[in-house]
Amino acid sequence: MNVKTLTQTTDLQVTTVRPTMQRTLMMSMIALSMGGMSVAAQAQTQQKNEIEQLKQEVQALRSLVEQQKVQNTQTATAIANVQRSAAAAPANPVLKTAKGAEFNLYGNVRLDASYQVEGTSRDLPYNHINAVALKGNSENSDRLRSTLSATRLGLDFKTQAAEQEVKGKIEVDFLGGSNFDNLRIRHAYLNYGNWLMGQTWSNFAIPDYMPETIDALAFVGGAVKRTPQVRYTAKFNPQTNLVVAAEDPKDSTVSQRLPALTARLNHQFTDSLNVSARAMGHEKRINSAEEMAWGVGLGAKYDVVPGTTLKADYYHVKGDSSFVSFTNSGVVARTDGSLVQSEFDSIMVGVTQKFSDKLHGTLGYGYMSFEEDKNYIAALADKTKANKELWQAWANVFYSPTKPLSFGLEYVYGEREAFGAAPNGSKTGEDNRLNVVAIYNF
Incomplete structure (x- = not known):
């Protein structure tokens, strides 16, 4: 074969091979393109699935949040309803007067008995x-x-006057009269804002710091005085307030023309310690003679430990017998018409122990000492009726088997020393008694 023939043969082979290679290359590119499209389609499908799943999760989360909101709203509504119900539910059934004022009726039936072991001159159980x-x-x-x-029988009133609530109280018992057997007013007053008008505990001689007793008239060093008064309370903060009052002490020994002025500062140091400082001033007038009576007081209540409470009350008073109990006459007129005044110190202290929810008891002591003013003693018509010293000690226990019932037993012993001696030479007398009480509260 010559060269020309070989060349032609080779060209023919190359021409034949090129179309085949081109077709193969094209098919490969098409396959690659289709493969790429398939991968892209798969990726797009997967992305769509993920987005759809994410939407479902967001929707589920939104539903959970909405459900939680509904539950919270329902819970808040339920709590508000309970709080409203608790606030609206009174301690006692609420009744209304013809004028629309709400009132609650309360009181007790109380039986007192006293066995006098030694020494009384009056037929009294107190x-x-x-x-x-x-x-x-x-x-x-x-x-x-x-x-x-x-x-005792009482009514608590409450009504709305404009934007201010008006509250009132009326309370009576049967300890009036010289023999303590007549109906009398204990409390009768109204509260309007910071003002009180009516009769209630004196602002000076308050019973808050007296140790507990069974005796309805209390013991030496205490005071159970209720006076007609107008008083105002200024609150400095939740722990401190000042109460000032103009009171009618109803002192029958003088010709009264002005009210007594009293002030009381109360402060709570801690949840377990409360104190009260008091002051009093009052003009005493017999005929044209005048003297100024005055007094100070200090009381404290301290919860030593849960269930154990200590109380103490102290007074120093000159020229008055209308606030603190069991005193000598505050002023006495001498033959020349001038006035002489009595002066005394008194203290009462006691501890109350709670043994259980049904049982508690108190130990107490009271003491009163009068100044030995020779002019005052000389002006007395009967020196055996005026005292140099008084003291009493007592112990009691109270038992409440159920909520409305309470029973008490108390022993008290005390002595008095008079300025003057009796015909037999005696200057002392004693009080030796056993008291019991049964109370039904309603």
């Missing part, structure tokens, strides 16, 4: 340590006395 018989002089020992005179 304390009168300042007037017990001197030894050997008209003593009435080994006597039982009982009464229901301390039975």
Whole structure:
């Protein structure tokens, strides 16, 4: 084969091979393109699936949040309803007067009995340590006395006046009169804002710091005085307030023309310690003679430990016998018409122990000492009726088997020393008694 023939043969082969290679290359590119398209389609499909899944999760989360909101709203509504119900539910059934004022009725039936072991001159079931018989002089020992005179009935009122609430109280018992057997007003007052007008506990001689007793008239060093008054309370902060008042002490020993002015500062140091500082001033007038009576007081209540409470109350008073109980006459007129004044210090202290929800008891002591003013003593018509010293000690226990019922037992012993001696020479008298009480509260 010559060269020309070989060349032609080769060209023919190359021409034949090129179309085949081109077709193969094209098919490969098409396959690659289709493969790429398939991968892209798969990626797009997967992305769509993920987006759809994410949408479903977001929707589920949104539903959960909405459900939680509904539950929270329902819970808040339920709590508000409970709070409204609790606030609306009164401690006692609420009644209304014809004028629309709400009121609650409360009170108790109380039976007191006293066995006088030694020394009284009056037929009374309650304390009168300042007037017990001197030894050997008209003593009435080994006597039982009982009464229901301390039975009590009260009404608490409340009404709305403009934007201010007006509250009031009326409370009576049967301890009025010289024999303590007549109906009397204990409290009758109204509260309007920071003002109080009416009769209630004196702003000076308050019973808040007296240790607990069964005796309805309390013991030496205490005061159970209720006076007609107008008073105002200024609150400095939740722990401190000042109460000022103009009071009518109803002192029958003088010709009264001005009210007594009293002030009381209360402060709570801690949840367990409260104190009260008080002051009093009052003009005493007999005929044309005048003297100024004054007094100060300090009380404290301290919860030593849960269930154990200590109370103490102190007074120093000159020229007054209308606030603190069991005192000598505050002023006495001399033959020349001038006035002389009595002056005394008194203290009462006691501890109350709670043994259980049904049982508690108190130990207490009271003491009163009068200044030995010779001019005052000389002006007395009967020196055996004025005292140099008084003291009493007592112990009691209260038992409440159920909520409305309470029973108490108390022993008290005390003595008085008079300025003057009785015909037999005695200057002392004693009070030796056993008290019991049964109370039904309603």
